Amino acid sequence: xxxxxxxxxxxxxxxxxxxxxxxxxxxxxxxxxxxxxxxxxxxxxxxxxxxxxxxxxxxxxxxxxxxxxxxxxxxxxxxxxxxxxxxxxxxxxxxxxxxxxxxxxxxxxxxxxxx
Amino acid sequence: xxxxxxxxxxxxxxxxxxxxxxxxxxxxxxxxxxxxxxxxxxxxxxxxxxxxxxxxxxxxxxxxxxxxxxxxxxxxxxxxxxxxxxxxxxxxxxxxxxxxxxxxxxxxxxxx
Numbered sequence: 001x002x003x004x005x006x007x008x009x010x011x012x013x014x015x016x017x018x019x020x021x022x023x024x025x026x027x028x029x030x031x032x033x034x035x036x037x038x039x040x041x042x043x044x045x046x047x048x049x050x051x052x053x054x055x056x057x058x059x060x061x062x063x064x065x066x067x068x069x070x071x072x073x074x075x076x077x078x079x080x081x082x083x084x085x086x087x088x089x090x091x092x093x094x095x096x097x098x099x100x101x102x103x104x105x106x107x108x109x110x111x112x113x114x115x
Numbered sequence: 116x117x118x119x120x121x122x123x124x125x126x127x128x129x130x131x132x133x134x135x136x137x138x139x140x141x142x143x144x145x146x147x148x149x150x151x152x153x154x155x156x157x158x159x160x161x162x163x164x165x166x167x168x169x170x171x172x173x174x175x176x177x178x179x180x181x182x183x184x185x186x187x188x189x190x191x192x193x194x195x196x197x198x199x200x201x202x203x204x205x206x207x208x209x210x211x212x213x214x215x216x217x218x219x220x221x222x223x224x225x226x227x
Contacts, residue, residue, distance in 0.1 A: 006157075045207075047217065091158065101212035102163070102174070103160065104160075107156060
């Protein structure tokens, strides 16, 4: 069975602090895809990144970076120098094996950036 | 932005009544999905479609049915709405099964 755990329900940081959102996944499949999505207070869901299981390189996009570690089944997301506009709920998701067309979402982490 | 619309955006209905939510896309993507979002559960897949008239169940499909007669439209029907189906419903599309998904604006459904 596939599962995504986001143990941090809510995080609050002061603007300009760095923050890491944790994502731990479970799957027995060797081929899988991991995703992060952002849901700001306005409610829309926005795609941030997709990573496949064969590419463990970390990725950086501006203030955002992702650390994929197969050894710990984790795909963590770090925001550097957080801004108020980063306040949102962030979802990690998994698509794996023969159930690849059924994406499993984690429960989400609500991030509040305080000015 | 991907062209995805959902209608209605808000609906209040009574227990036992049928409800149909519509998702419309202009991207010609093969895959379409219906999710529900509830506090503490993230997004849960209800049904999805991998082509016209090709659909399959997700993890919370009981009480819901879907239809896709055209590439651009994916309908979600609650045959007899219950209070437990009060939720925010999101439609999503993707080009392939493992592609990133693009979401519609959501429909807030309240069953009284």
